[in-house]
Each structure stands twice: as structure tokens, then as C-alpha cells.
Amino acid sequence: MKTERNTCDVVVLGAGIAGLAAACRATDEGLSVVLVEKSDAVGGSSAMSGGFFAFSGTDEQCEKGVEDSAELFLADMLAVGQNANDESLLRAYLDEQAEVYAWLKSRGVVFRALELSSGQSVPRSHLSDIKDVLTMLADQFVAAGGLLLVDSRATRLVQDAERVTGVHIESPSGPQTLTATSGVVVATGGFSRSAELLKIFAPEQLAAIPYGGRANTGDGLTMAWMLGAGLADMSYVSATYGSHPDTTEAFHELLTAYYLGAIIVNSDGRRFVDESQSYKTLGMACLAQPNGLGFEVFDSVVRAKSHPGVPLNDIGMLEDLGHVFRADTLTDLAELAGIDAAALEQTVERYNTAVRGLGDDEFQRNGLCNGVGELLPIVAPPFYAYPAKALMTSTYCGLTIRPDGRVLRVDGSAIDGLYAIGEVTGGFHGAAYMTGTSLGKGAVFGSIVAKTLRNARE
Template sequence: MKRRAFLKLGTAGSSTLFFPSLVKAAKSVEADVVVVGGGVAGLSAAVAAAQKGMKVVLVEKNRELGGNTWISGGYYSAVNPELQKPMGINDSFELFYEQTLAAGKRKNNPKLARIMCFESLNSVKWLESMGMQFHPIVMESIGALWPRCHKPLLPDGQGFIRTLSGEAYKLGVRLFFNTSLIDLLKNDRGRISGAVLRGSDGKTLLIEATHGVILAAGGFGGNLAMVAQYNPSLKDATTDNVPSVSGEVLKIAARHGVALDDMDQVECLPGCPKGRTLRIRFHVDVPRFVLVDSSGNRFIREDSPRDELRDALLNAPGRIAFTIVDQEGYKSFSSHIQRDAVLGVESGDAFISDTLEGLAEQIRVPPGNLIKTIETYNEGVRLKKDVLGKHETKLLYEIKKPPFWAGIAGITVHSTLGGVRIDENTRCLSDENTVVPGLFAAGEITAGVHGANRVGGNGLLDAVVFGRVAGEKAAQGI
């Protein structure tokens, strides 16, 4: 479609372009596929489309790639017998699928959940084929429910972004930074045919997408006002999302007839409480930590689903708890987590002491209670029987080697589980379940994959699996 045709669309009224004045004096670019969002979902989509020979443009709102992926824990769930069997871990795709449905309270779209689980190993192999490296063991992140989390060699989400961006550059994906989606274009057949963008200089850019537009801009976890609008119980929560994950693209999709589902479903993790900004992540490895309230007592098993952990924290006195680890636990964490803990000691978000009694005094809980809590927990580890029901396979490490560490754990918004409705081909759907032609979506911007609760390690998995699907299906022009 040439510039003249774009301008004609711009004068056709709001059903075609919600801001027709934007096309005046706008520069235009042609592509086969346009991807909105440069996190792991968007990069996966861009790479997959480019691998099919498509001319791809990727649009990123920030000045660099990564989004929430860059600051994520990096844990990636996948059934992988090659790694699991030598560790004595029995797993299967069916078990993974059933756990995902059960954790999501069966509010998941079962077709989407099945694709994600059964493509988990293929997605690992796809990433590894591009140079992605994981540790040769698996573990269980908080809320993961089973030891199948792959841990990248590089800390946090760096490995995913470096691997996929390198492949994107190699395949000739064209990148636009500091550029936001303003609207979508439709052709005279009602198909989404392009994107209207605005750069940091205020200038408008129109990009034709002959095969499709893929929305991969994330959810709205960085917009706490929007979170509270859909889930008022979280009005005092903090967020670990980057500010740019703010929901604008969701609103644009809705304007073009895309259904939004499950917008009240918000996943939270232990994090910094209101008024603080440094998040202490001692909770990332379930066998390594215990969670205690302001009385120094455990109040929920640490391997509980994330929605149960969220609700327990919401009901804890003052909505404050503490994650407790020993020195061996601290040393097992990534360099970034260790760095934040040290900074946290200086800022008052983390605490360290050679004795449990000293630690209790620092976090202002009854010393006798904390000491008894840890002694009882350690006995449960030795007997493989926990008083709160933590599964025996997670009872691996006693908390006994000083110094002892504590991190403040309040309610932090981690991800939003609602978003645009998609089918198994990642095509966006209307309220009537009709396809919005030419428009695809992948990653956290979508609904239906996780239901009411996202299993730990499934966020990045979802993004890669469905980013790849979106890129391939957009390339087909379905």
C-alpha cells in the first residue's frame, strides 16, 4: 500500500482510523509484518516472522529493548527429561498441562494452555539453536509448583534479550526505538493493514503491514491506577514492572473491536511495600527461604500457588512479611539478587545478623518466635515433613548457616493476567469471537493462557511460545 492509499484511509472516518489528522504530512514505511513491543514476546515474534522470509519492523516505546523481560527473574518452565531424569525428577507434558489448568482455577483457555505446555521443550531447543545458554539443572521458582524451571546463565532476563535481539539483527529486522503505537489502520476490506506511530520528536510515522500487525507490548502492571481500577484490593500495592508497561496498546486494541478478558486477574509477588522502591528477591528459589509475618511465624507454605501467596500477604498484619534465608541461600542467588540484598541492608529493605535473635531484633519480631519457627522448619527438612504442608521435594535445605538474612516482603504487582482475547493462532478476537483480521497478539498483553493464576516460570514461556506462533502465523497472512 502506497502513501496515497494511506492518506485515503486517513479520511475515511473513525471506523478506519481513530485519529485521522495524524496522517497529515506523515512519513510512511512498508513492511510485511509490524511487531509492537521489544520484550521477549515481541522479539520472538519478529525473529519467527523473519525466519519465514518476512520483512519485519519492530517498534519499541523505550530507548532500548527488553521491557519487563530485562528485569525478570529469567526462570523458564519446560518439561525436559534430559535434565530432569538425572536429578530424579519425574515430569511429563500432561502433568505440566494439568498443573497449569488447576493453578489457573480452570479459567484458562485449555487450547492455549495446552500449546504452551506441550511446546515448552521445543521452545527451549529453539532458543538454544540461537545460542541461548541455560544452567544444566532445573529448579523450582516461587509458584512454579514443580522443579522444571530453566535458569539462564546470564542473570535475570539478559540471556533472552541478548539472544533474540542478536538473531533479529542478523535477520535484518528493522527497529524503531522511542516510538509509540498511536492507532491501527484498516484497509477497505476491514483488515488491519498497518500501524500509526509517534516518535519522541513528535512526528507521525505510518507503517504498512501487508501480512499483519502483532501486539506484544505487555500488560498494564506498570500502571497502578489501571490495576486498581480493575482490582481495587490492590490500590496500595507497589509494582515491579517497568513504567512503560502501562496498558495503552490494550486500549487501542479495544477501540478496534478486540475483546478484553479477565482484566481483574492480577498476579502479585513478595516485594517492596508502599513507600519503598528496592525489591529483595530472596523468594525466587522455593527450597531456600521461609516466609514469616510480623509475629515471626510462618503463615503459608512457601510452595503455594501465587494467588494464594498474594491473598495471604494481603491478609497479613500490616500487609508486611519477611523472607528469611541463611548464608548458603544467599550465595546460591544470582549476582543481581546478591547486589540488591547488600544495597537493601544500607537502605533498610534487607537485614543481616550472625544470629537469629539479632535478626529478629532488627526486623522487630519476637526473637523466641523466630527462633522456634526456624528450628521447627529445619526439623521438617530433616524429617521431610513440614507442619504447613510444604512438599517434601521442596524440603531440601535447613536454614542454619550464619549470617542470616531477611528481606521485607510486601504486595508487589508482578503481572496482569487479563488482556486481549486470542485464538490458538494468536489472532485477536472480538466479543462475538470473530477474528479481527490482520491483528495478532502474544505475551502478557493476552488473556486466557494462565486463567486466574500464572504458574512460576510460565511468563517467559508464554511469551516465547506464542511470540513464535504469532510471527509464523502473521507470516502466513491468515
């Protein structure tokens, strides 16, 4: 396969998991592909994620005795999304997931842990070494004859008689126009780094800790929007709860001890939410608290559930960073963490009473995660507190698409030659997010759009 520098079958914008999957699968289909990345390296927000892919019916689930199904997976996604999801997109994911799971493993991806997390009624978060996955896919794409352009920013889509035929880019060698004879795939991620777009769609989220790829400023979304593309899920933008106030871009620091049995209190020592909900929902609730801060409070029983090396659940690693307070009594813990001590003791006692079945939980919590798992009293010293804020990792909303990846106008008609996948799209998640469905969605719809482009060329 030969790719001319300025003319090819397909141009893919963005080299996160969605763009890399699309580029690799398109080359598998015999298409010539140019992959354009705004940053100086591949990865984007995908490289800053925890590395979880959500799949059902896998070997890892079978080995652990986990009973899952596409029907249960669908029910969970609709529930966490509060039925605001586009069910046709969810069904497209479910129809393709088994093939994509097998394809990733054939490419050398290893899933080293299986976890239960946000929005799931059974464990289906498959942990990968995501940076290695991204590098491996990029290397394989180039080895297969694909052209990767880094430090190259797409600035405007090119149309000919309402068909998208290419894209203008700014590259180290100057302005270029890339012509795509089959189509342009927008995989540029969200807009967690765009204060301007957050001000338009979710101004309250500006109070969250900024995160996500530095290049995630909404370029792809705005370019397609200029052509009349529709938008979905813009009102559901929410940061993720669980990151220390001193979190940096160096690594993905996020603790979900509340899914292991912790409660969340504010600095006044009061709970303010059902902790078993999606961490996106928890993020919205946390932003409304004093200083946007919530403390994950737990005891030695929960501490013993720490999973070394597993993002979201590695309490020991956070202790080593000095980010976790520890004390033998709740009073001493409160004083260390800056929480109202008397109120914290009352809150824990009220919670423990409800867990023992002697009263009602004030927020109707009935499980550890998504209603699953038996609640635990907080009674066994030492006690711990992890101060955490909401982290604006991703926006999970954007362009409206068909299940085959074609971008739709506001009136529901397709924009010929334009496709979108990954975080830049809306409609899939709805009101909230299940762990692993972002990376999973990127890989799955990357595969789907590659097949769509192959069929269109035929």
C-alpha cells in the same frame, strides 16, 4: 528481504521477548517486519525479569536426572492456575515448546541453571542471561533485514472494513502510519505502570511496589479493547511476594527463601499463609498484612542453600546489600527486624512441632514448593530475616486470543488482521503463575503467530 519504511508484511508492537521472538521468527519465514518499541531500547519487562524459561523434556533436565513430561507440565499449570486457564492455550504451548527451546539454543541462548520454583512439581525453570538474550535477538533481527523503530509509540490501530491493516505511531520523526499487509501483532506487555488501569481492574494492587517496564502502561490492550476485543483473567492481577522495600529498577531483587524452607511472618510475628504456594498468591496475602510487609525467616540450614548468581535464591548477594538481618537467637533477630519477639518464638516453635509430625500445620503446608520437598525445622543458628513486600512486576491478563494468536472479540469472533502475544494476553495463566511461563509464553507464542502469519499469506 526488503522492508519499505511504511509498508511491510507484519508490524510487531513491543520489543520484549514476545515481540522479538515474533519478529525474528517472522523474518525466518520470509516476511518483511517492522518492530516498534515505545522505549529507547529493547527489553521492556522481560529485561527486568529473573531470566527463567519454563520447558519440559530438555537436555538440562536429562543431565540432572529430572523426569518431566508435557502431561505433568500441563497438570502443574492447571493446578497453579486453579483450572481457570484456557487449556487450549496451554496445549498450544506444550506442542510448540520443544521447537522453541531448540530454536533459542540455535540462536546462541545458554541455559546456565535449572531450578524448581513457583508452581512446579519438578525443576523446569531454565535460567538465561535475559538481557543478553534480548540484545542478541534484536541484533539478529536487524541483521536479517528487519526494521527496528525505538522511541516510537503506537497510538491507534487502523481498520479497513473491520480488518486491521496497520497502526498509527508517534516517532522521533513525527506521526506515521505503518501499513501491514498480513497483520499487526500486539506484544506491548501488561499495565503494571498504569495507575489508571490498575484502579479499574485491581485497585488493591496499587499498594504493591511498582515495577516492570516503564512503558508498560497498557497501550496495546486499550487499542485492541477499543476495537471490541475480549478480556480474560482481569480479576487475577496480583503482585509477586519477595522483594525488599528498598527494591529499585536497577536489578531484579526477589528472594524465595520460603521455597528453600523459610517461613513468612508479619511484624506481629505471626504466619499468615501456606508458604509453598505461588508467589502471586503470597503477594496477595502479604498486601493484607500490616504495612504490606512480610519477613522471610530461616536458619543456617536454609542459608546454606543459597545459589550464588541465581535470581530468587541468592541470599549472599542480598546480605551484601545489607537487606538481610542476622542474629544468633530468634529474640535478637526479632529486635533487629522490628518483629514481636515473643510471638515469633511461639510461631517458630509451633511450626517446628508440626514439621516434626507432633501437630498440625496451621496453614496445612505440606512441602517446600508446590507440595514438593521435605519441610525443615528452624533450629540451627544463626537465624535470618529478610523483610519483603509484594512487587507489581506484571499483570498476566488481557486480550482473549485463539491458540494461533488471533485476537478475539467479546462475542468470540476473530478480529481479522490482529494478533496478540505475551503479557498483553489473558487466559493462559489463570489464577496464578508458574515461574518461567511468562518468558516461555512470549517466545512460544511469538513462534506460533509467525507461523500463523506465514500460512495466512500463503
